[in-house]
Every structure is written in structure tokens, then in C-alpha cells.
Amino acid sequence: MLVEKKWVELFNISDPLVLESGKSFSPLTVAYETLGHLSPKRDNVLLICHALTGDSHVAGKYSPDDKKPGWWDNMVGPGKTFDTNKYYIICSNIIGGCRGTTGPGSINPETGKEYALSFPVLTVEDMVRVQKKLLDHLGIERLLCVVGGSLGGMQALAWAVMYPETVRSAAVIASAAYTSAQAIAFNKVGRNAIMSDPGFENGNYYGKSVPEKGLSIARMIGHITYLSDESMRKKFSRNLQARDAKSFELSDDFAVESYLEYQGGAFVERFDANSYLYITKAMDYFDFPGKYGSLDAAVKNISAKMIVVSFSSDWLFPPYQSKEIVKALMRSQKDVSYCEIESSYGHDAFLLEVEKLSRIMESFLLTARTEE
Amino acid sequence: MLVEKKWVELFNISDPLVLESGKSFSPLTVAYETLGHLSPKRDNVLLICHALTGDSHVAGKYSPDDKKPGWWDNMVGPGKTFDTNKYYIICSNIIGGCRGTTGPGSINPETGKEYALSFPVLTVEDMVRVQKKLLDHLGIERLLCVVGGSLGGMQALAWAVMYPETVRSAAVIASAAYTSAQAIAFNKVGRNAIMSDPGFENGNYYGKSVPEKGLSIARMIGHITYLSDESMRKKFSRNLQARDAKSFELSDDFAVESYLEYQGGAFVERFDANSYLYITKAMDYFDFPGKYGSLDAAVKNISAKMIVVSFSSDWLFPPYQSKEIVKALMRSQKDVSYCEIESSYGHDAFLLEVEKLSRIMESFLLTARTEE
Numbered sequence: 001m002l003v004e005k006k007w008v009e010l011f012n013i014s015d016p017l018v019l020e021s022g023k024s025f026s027p028l029t030v031a032y033e034t035l036g037h038l039s040p041k042r043d044n045v046l047l048i049c050h051a052l053t054g055d056s057h058v059a060g061k062y063s064p065d066d067k068k069p070g071w072w073d074n075m076v077g078p079g080k081t082f083d084t085n086k087y088y089i090i091c092s093n094i095i096g097g098c099r100g101t102t103g104p105g106s107i108n109p110e111t112g113k114e115y116a117l118s119f120p121v122l123t124v125e126d127m128v129r130v131q132k133k134l135l136d137h138l139g140i141e142r143l144l145c146v147v148g149g150s151l152g153g154m155q156a157l158a159w160a161v162m163y164p165e166t167v168r169s170a171a172v173i174a175s176a177a178y179t180s181a182q183a184i185a186f187n188k189v190g191r192n193a194i195m196s197d198p199g200f201e202n203g204n205y206y207g208k209s210v211p212e213k214g215l216s217i218a219r220m221i222g223h224i225t226y227l228s229d230e231s232m233r234k235k236f237s238r239n240l241q242a243r244d245a246k247s248f249e250l251s252d253d254f255a256v257e258s259y260l261e262y263q264g265g266a267f268v269e270r271f272d273a274n275s276y277l278y279i280t281k282a283m284d285y286f287d288f289p290g291k292y293g294s295l296d297a298a299v300k301n302i303s304a305k306m307i308v309v310s311f312s313s314d315w316l317f318p319p320y321q322s323k324e325i326v327k328a329l330m331r332s333q334k335d336v337s338y339c340e341i342e343s344s345y346g347h348d349a350f351l352l353e354v355e356k357l358s359r360i361m362e363s364f365l366l367t368a369r370t371e372e
Numbered sequence: 373m374l375v376e377k378k379w380v381e382l383f384n385i386s387d388p389l390v391l392e393s394g395k396s397f398s399p400l401t402v403a404y405e406t407l408g409h410l411s412p413k414r415d416n417v418l419l420i421c422h423a424l425t426g427d428s429h430v431a432g433k434y435s436p437d438d439k440k441p442g443w444w445d446n447m448v449g450p451g452k453t454f455d456t457n458k459y460y461i462i463c464s465n466i467i468g469g470c471r472g473t474t475g476p477g478s479i480n481p482e483t484g485k486e487y488a489l490s491f492p493v494l495t496v497e498d499m500v501r502v503q504k505k506l507l508d509h510l511g512i513e514r515l516l517c518v519v520g521g522s523l524g525g526m527q528a529l530a531w532a533v534m535y536p537e538t539v540r541s542a543a544v545i546a547s548a549a550y551t552s553a554q555a556i557a558f559n560k561v562g563r564n565a566i567m568s569d570p571g572f573e574n575g576n577y578y579g580k581s582v583p584e585k586g587l588s589i590a591r592m593i594g595h596i597t598y599l600s601d602e603s604m605r606k607k608f609s610r611n612l613q614a615r616d617a618k619s620f621e622l623s624d625d626f627a628v629e630s631y632l633e634y635q636g637g638a639f640v641e642r643f644d645a646n647s648y649l650y651i652t653k654a655m656d657y658f659d660f661p662g663k664y665g666s667l668d669a670a671v672k673n674i675s676a677k678m679i680v681v682s683f684s685s686d687w688l689f690p691p692y693q694s695k696e697i698v699k700a701l702m703r704s705q706k707d708v709s710y711c712e713i714e715s716s717y718g719h720d721a722f723l724l725e726v727e728k729l730s731r732i733m734e735s736f737l738l739t740a741r742t743e744e
Contacts, residue, residue: 021620121620181604181628182596188629189592191622196585198570213568220561221593224554229690232553238659246657248393248493250563250649254656256553257560277622284626285618287610315687318601 008033008056008100011137017130020123020285027109030134031056031100032092035076036084038140044369045140046082047131048072048091049148049155052222052279053271055099058091059084074354081358081365087144092134094127094155096279098272101130105206105272117203122278124151124286128158135166145368147171147361149350150317151279154286157325160304161288169305169368171361174314174350176321177295177328178287183316186225187280190218194273203274215273216264223263228313228346232256295328302329305371306336307364309357311349337364380405380428380472383509389502392495392657399481402506403472404428404464407448408456410512416741417512418454419503420444420463421520421527424594424651425643427471430463431456446726453730453737459516464506466499466527468651470644473502477578477644489575494650496523496658500530507538517740519543519733521722522689523651526658529697532676533660541677541740543733546686546722548693549667549700550659555688558597559652562590566645575646587645588636595635600685600718604628667700674701677743678708679736681729683721709736 008031016024033056038045048058050071059076061069070091076082082089093101096119104119135143146167148156153175160170179187197214199205227235236256240246247253252261292298306329310322319340329336341356343349350357380403388396405428410417420430422443431448433441442463448454454461465473468491476491507515518539520528525547532542551559569586571577599607608628612618619625624633664670678701682694691712701708713728715721722729 023620117622121622178610180601181608181610181626182599182601184610184626185592185596185604185628185632188624188626188632189589189596192585192592192633193565193589195622196569196589213564217561217565217568217589220557220564224557224561227554229552229554229687232557236553238550238553238556238662248395250489250493250567250653252560254553254556254560256557260557260560281622290610315601 010100011134013130013133013137017126017133019120019126019129021120023120025120028095028102028130029100029106030092030095030102030130032090032134033057033070035059035089036087038088042140043142043144044087045143046087046089047135047143047146047159048076048082048089049127049131049146049152049159050091050094051148051150051152052283053267053276054152055097056091056093056101057099058089072351075358075361081361082147090134090138090140092131094279095130096122096127096275096282098275103272104203104274104278114204114206116206116274119274119278122282124154124158124282125162127282128155128162131155131159132163132166141166143167145169145171145365147173148175149173150175150347151283153317154283157288160302160306161298164301164303167304169307169364171307171309171364172322172325173309173357174311174317174347176317177298177325178289178321179284180321183225184284186221186316187284190221191277191280193217193221194277200273203277205273210268211273212268215268215271215276218276219267219271220260220264223260225316226346226348228315228344230313230344231346231348234344235259295324296331299325299328299332299334302332302334305368306334307360308336308338309350309360310338310340311343311345311347311353312340313344314347314349316347382472383506385502385505385509389498389505391492391498391501393493395492397492400467400474400502401472401478402464402467402474402502404462404506405430405442407431407461408459410460414512415514415516416459417515418459418461419507419515419518419531420448420454420461421499421503421518421524421531422463422466423520423522423524424655425639425648426524427469428463428465428473429471430461444723447730447733453733454519462506462510462512464503466651467502468494468499468647468654470647475644476575476646476650486576486578488578488646491646491650494654496526496530496654497534499654500527500534503527503531504535504538513538515539517541517543517737519545520547521545522547522719523655525689526655529660532674532678533670536673536675539676541679541736543679543681543736544694544697545681545729546683546689546719548689549670549697550661550693551656552693555597556656558593558688559656562593563649563652565589565593566649572645577645582640583645584640587640587643587648590648591639591643592632592636595632597688598718598720600687600716602685602716603718603720606716607631667696668703671697671700671704671706674704674706677740678706679732680708680710681722681732682710682712683715683717683719683725684712685716686719686721688719
């Protein structure tokens with residue numbers, strides 16, 4: 001079903017944005033989409049935060065010919081969990097991205113060239129600061145709920161911590177209060193692959209080359225971490241791809257290899273390598289226990305009703321990291337629910353376990369709305 | 373303590389070796405080392421099989437100035453678990469390797485140039501066939517025990533299946549009867565990184581370049597899979613490397629990143645990229661259930677006393693894969709012991725949990741020796 005919607009909208013911020021690094025940055029364009037209608041009381045706003053490679057196009061199709069709808073179409077739309085008949089939904093592309101919001105591939109007006117590696121290194125908190133500017137621009141003072149999975153969940157948590165007066169409820173899904181050493185390790189190797197590609201040219205590849213092999217390798221590494229041992233066994237087992245017997249050559253034999261190759265290649269078509277560097281670095285920097293001294297200190301000012309959701313086979317942001325958030329919130333007497341969804345899909349479960357996640361989120365939103 | 377030992381020995385095979393692929397290969401040089409003394413009855417022979425990046429230098433130092441002893445020195449030597457006062461120990465470099473035994477970096481006598489990618493694609497069974505030729509050459513008809521971890525454990529299992537009349541006992545440590553889709557996926561991405569490196573030159577880089585960035589990336593990916601989330605947390609946490617605060621640059625900030633960078637760089641110094649391709653491919657091809665129709669069928673002819681050892685946090689060759697071997701052996705009424713060692717070290721535990729592994733292996737060897 002098509003969601004009634006407009007083309008992506010753009011909001012320009014000319015005031016300098018002070019980043020976590022201390023640097024000021026301007027000008028800034030934010031690409032966002034809105035779905036549904038703002039209620040007269042302006043109390044039905046959901047802010048959806050996207051993950052590493054997502055964008056502002058959260059649901060629906062721009063035209064019936066579009067191959068795919070927005071990235072969370074199975075959750076967002078009329079009559080769906082994030083019901084556009086009830087809620088006014090906002091989703092914006094993060095700063096540093098490559099899907100409309102200013103990022104390293106944007107033109108620096110001072111030089112007339114792409115920022116490339118002169119773009120400032122960002123944090124998750126910076127992404128949230130930009131979203132706050134967007135809400136101010138839209139005249140929205142309160143969010144019924146801010147929701148996100150993975151990096152989006154980090155943003156949701158950061159919203160609750162940084163703007164307690166704005167956030168009535170927050171859903172932190174398949175996420176964590178800090179990026180683990182193992183997750184940093186995978187991100188580091190992915191960045192290394194990109195920067196080792198001769199097509200990278202120290203980030204100044206625009207209009208010339210694309211570090212496609214490096215970006216493809218980074219994406220393949222990512223994909224392995226989004227699945228699970230079990231889901232890969234179920235999906236691919238040791239099946240050969242389009243052959244009856246081993247090739248006895250060094251080329252790909254197995255279905256799992258072809259899958260990764262395809263995913264890597266498709267990613268290069270749609271994502272900017274420099275954005276991949278900046279966003280993974282922002283994830284690596286995310287560390288609320290480190291920043292505030294402890295997770296308890298970090299959550300101290302939260303006033304939002306919180307829900308934390310993890311998935312049993314997610315080994316990139318394992319359930320124990322979700323439980324750490326929940327325990328800190330409980331120790332601080334906050335209103336928090338926790339749900340670990342049994343799933344074999346690994347980290348990707350947050351996009352795939354629609355039915356289970358819907359049930360949880362629908363009742364959470366209902367309570368959040370009623371309680372005010 | 374120095375183990376009494378000679379320099380690496382070489383054995384030349386001129387008869388063609390028929391490989392699993394059906395191809396014949398010759399000539400072949402095998403690099404091996406022996407420790408201890410062969411008993412008059414020739415009944416005290418231990419064959420140790422090395423893992424992906426190991427070699428024939430299993431223990432001791434060649435000279436007191438050597439920086440490091442052989443790779444399993446904490447287990448092999450006078451008075452140690454694999455006691456060179458009791459046992460005659462043989463360890464040979466696998467075919468396809470780069471540490472003395474013929475591999476893709478060896479000179480093809482027909483062309484006078486390195487084989488490079490004209491080297492035949494191998495299997496674990498081929499590695500074992502070459503070791504059998506070595507034993508024949510040494511006049512050894514029976515092995516008291518064949519033991520190995522990881523890829524070495526695959527060889528130990530293959531020995532028990534392929535040469536039941538030769539193997540009195542076998543120890544399969546941190547290993548599996550087949551490589552999983554997830555493990556294939558990691559190997560594929562590593563190979564891809566090597567082959568994408570412009571220094572790779574389709575394998576013909578000898579004397580010219582080294583695909584160092586690609587090989588380093590492959591090694592870094594490998595290293596992540598050898599550790600565990602828990603061991604990385606304990607070892608690195610989110611510690612910064614040689615700095616007090618985040619750099620807000622795209623370069624490495626964290627200790628875990630420096631560790632991987634170091635491991636990647638060190639590996640390039642000692643390992644041939646083409647060997648990495650061939651050996652990981654051989655691992656990917658390893659599949660006893662697939663080859664024999666079922667794991668039960670594969671183990672049917674085993675007459676060796678078997679021990680299977682896994683490590684709780686090993687997610688590259690998880691305990692469930694060891695249990696599959698054990699269950700198949702039990703269903704076939706074979707003599708099998710199983711031990712899952714509690715450890716946070718991940719796959720690397722097979723090289724690090726020396727005390728626990730020693731206790732298990734010493735009693736296993738004692739029984740194996742007594743029972744004959």
C-alpha cells in the first residue's frame with residue numbers, strides 16, 4: 001500500500017552547529033520525510049532514527065514504479081505499528097550521511113569542492129543535535145516517542161539523555177550504550193579496507209573513482225555481523241552456488257560467498273565510502289558510561305518512559321548490552337520495560353522480526369500516549 | 373628450556389601425488405621437524421598437525437638468540453604434555469604452505485617460476501596424504517596419537533577416517549567436521565581483500581610487490597574470529613591507545629585497533645598471501661558430512677581412540693560442532709571422550725589454555741599408550 005507522502009524535504013541550517021569535538025560547522029542541509037498529520041495539540045510525533053546505512057525515506061514509495069519502499073515500510077504506514085493515521089512521523093538522514101543531509105560528499109561552499117576528509121569527525125550526539133534543530137524548525141516541542149534500532153537506538157538513547165524535556169518515551173532496539181571492542185574491531189577493518197583501496201585517493205575520489213573494492217569488503221564484513229551463525233546455517237548451509245560440485249578453483253563456490261559478493265556490490269551503488277568512514281567512527285566513539293563516568297550517571301536525568309529491546313542471537317549488540325542499560329535505568333528508578341526477543345536472525349532481527357516487535361511497540365506506544 | 377633438536381628437515385617426494393581434485397602433483401618437498409627419540413618398537417610416535425598459519429617448527433629454539441620458540445612450545449618439550457623424553461614427535465608444514473613444504477610460492481621446475489595461482493587447489497585430505505608419505509618415508513607404520521587444533525584438528529579427524537590402520541588415537545581440538553557458512557564467509561572476505569589488493573597482480577607478485585594491505589586485512593579479520601567478545605572486552609575494553617582523549621580524526625584511536633594493525637603488519641612479514649588463499653580454501657572445502665553423505669558414515673571406519681576438545685567461547689568452531697563429531701562417534705559405538713573447556717579466550721584458547729588442555733591430553737595419552 002502506498003503511503004500518502006511528499007518527496008524528501010530539505011531544511012537548511014545556517015547558524016553554526018557546535019559539534020562534540022568543539023568545532024563549529026555550517027551551513028548544513030537536513031533531508032527528512034514526514035508521514036501522517038500533526039495533531040492540533042502537536043502531541044503525536046514519532047521521531048524515527050535510522051541505522052548505519054539507512055536514510056530519511058522510512059516508508060512508502062515515491063512512485064508506484066519504485067523497486068522498494070522505504071527501509072522500515074513493514075512497520076510504518078496506515079494501520080501499521082507506527083500508524084500514519086495516528087502519528088506524525090519524522091525521519092531525517094543523519095549528518096555525515098550521503099542521502100541528502102550534509103556529509104563528506106557534500107560541496108563545501110568555501111572551496112566549491114566536496115568536503116571529503118576535511119569534513120569534521122562526528123558523534124552520535126551530533127546527529128541528535130541536528131535532529132533537534134529540525135524539530136525546532138518544525139515547531140515541535142515534544143516527541144511522543146523517539147525510536148531506532150542499532151545506531152538508531154543509540155540516537156534514541158542519546159535523545160532521552162540529552163533532551164529529557166523533549167522526549168516523552170524512547171525505544172532503544174538492538175542497540176547499546178557503548179560500542180564494544182569487538183564491534184570497534186570490525187568497523188576498524190572495514191575502514192581500513194576502504195582507505196587501502198587505491199581508488200580512495202585520500203578521500204578525494206569524487207568524480208574520478210570509487211573505492212569500490214574496499215567499500216564492498218567493508219560491507220561484506222558488516223553483513224556477516226548482521227547475521228548469525230544460526231541464520232547463516234539456515235539460509236546458506238554449505239550450499240554451492242549454481243554448480244553441482246566444488247570448482248577446485250580459488251573463485252567463489254558457495255552460496256554464502258555469492259550472497260556477500262552481491263551485497264557488497266549493491267552497496268557500492270548506493271553508499272558513499274567517506275560517509276561509511278564517518279558514521280562507523282561516530283559509532284565507535286559512542287560511549288555513555290565513558291562520557292558520564294558511569295551508565296547510571298548517564299541515565300540520571302532521563303524522564304522518558306523507556307523500552308529496551310534486544311534479540312537473542314544478536315552478537316553485534318548482544319542482549320547483555322541492552323540489559324546493562326535496563327539495569328542502570330532500574331537502579332535510577334526510571335520507567336523502563338525490557339524485552340529480549342527470541343530470534344535466530346542476529347542483529348538484522350530488528351528489521352525482520354516485524355510481528356514480535358510490532359506487538360511490543362504497539363502496546364508501548366499505547367501506554368506512552370495514555371500516560372500523558 | 374631448549375629442546376634438543378635439529379634444523380628443519382626436508383623430504384622430497386618425486387612420485388606424483390594424486391590430489392582430491394583428481395589432479396596429479398609432483399615434485400613435492402616436505403619440511404618437517406622431529407623431536408625426541410623413536411622407541412625400538414616404534415610405538416611412541418605423535419604426529420602434530422598445525423593450524424592455518426603454523427609451520428613445522430613446533431617447539432624449542434634453533435638458537436638461544438631466537439626471539440620465539442616453536443608455536444606449541446608450551447605443550448611440547450622435555451617433561452611437558454607432549455613429552456619429548458617419552459614421545460617421538462613429528463610436525464610437518466602442510467602442502468600449500470609457505471614454510472618449507474611446497475606451496476604456491478615454490479618454484480615450478482617446469483617453468484623455473486613460482487607456481488602462484490597455477491598451484492592446484494587442495495583439500496585437508498591432501499594435507500594428510502602428504503603427511504602419510506612422510507611417515508612411510510620415515511618407516512613409521514603406526515601413530516600413537518595424531519593431534520591438532522583448528523585446521524590441525526580437521527587433519528587429525530581426517531587421519532582417523534582415512535588411515536584407520538595407522539592411527540591408534542586422535543585428538544581433535546577446537547575444530548569441526550565441516551566449515552560453517554559463517555567461517556566460509558570470513559575466509560571469503562579475507563581472500564577477497566588479498567585478491568583486491570593492486571599488489572596482488574593475479575598472484576604473480578613474487579620478487580615485485582606484496583599484497584600487504586590485503587593480506588593484513590585478511591589477518592585482522594582472522595584475528596577477530598580467534599578472540600571472543602569477552603576476551604576483547606577484558607583485553608582492550610574501550611581503552612585508547614597512547615592518547616588521553618579521542619582524536620576526532622579518522623585514524624585509529626583505540627587499543628584494539630592498534631593491536632589489529634600490529635597483528636596484520638607482523639603477519640605480512642612472515643606469510644605468503646597465496647598460501648593464505650589456498651589454505652583457507654582447503655578449510656572451506658572441508659566437509660565430512662557432505663563428502664560421506666553423513667557424519668555417521670564418515671566416522672564408520674574409525675578405529676582410533678578419539679578425544680574431542682572444544683572451548684566454551686570459541687565461536688569460529690563452536691562447541692556444538694565438536695559435539696556433532698562426538699555424537700556421531702557415540703552412535704557408531706566408537707571409543708570417544710569429549711571435553712568442553714570453560715574459557716573466555718575464544719578460538720585462540722586452544723593455544724592459551726595450556727594447563728587445562730595439558731591435564732586432559734596427558735591422561736588421554738596415558739590411556740592410549742596403556743591400552744595397546
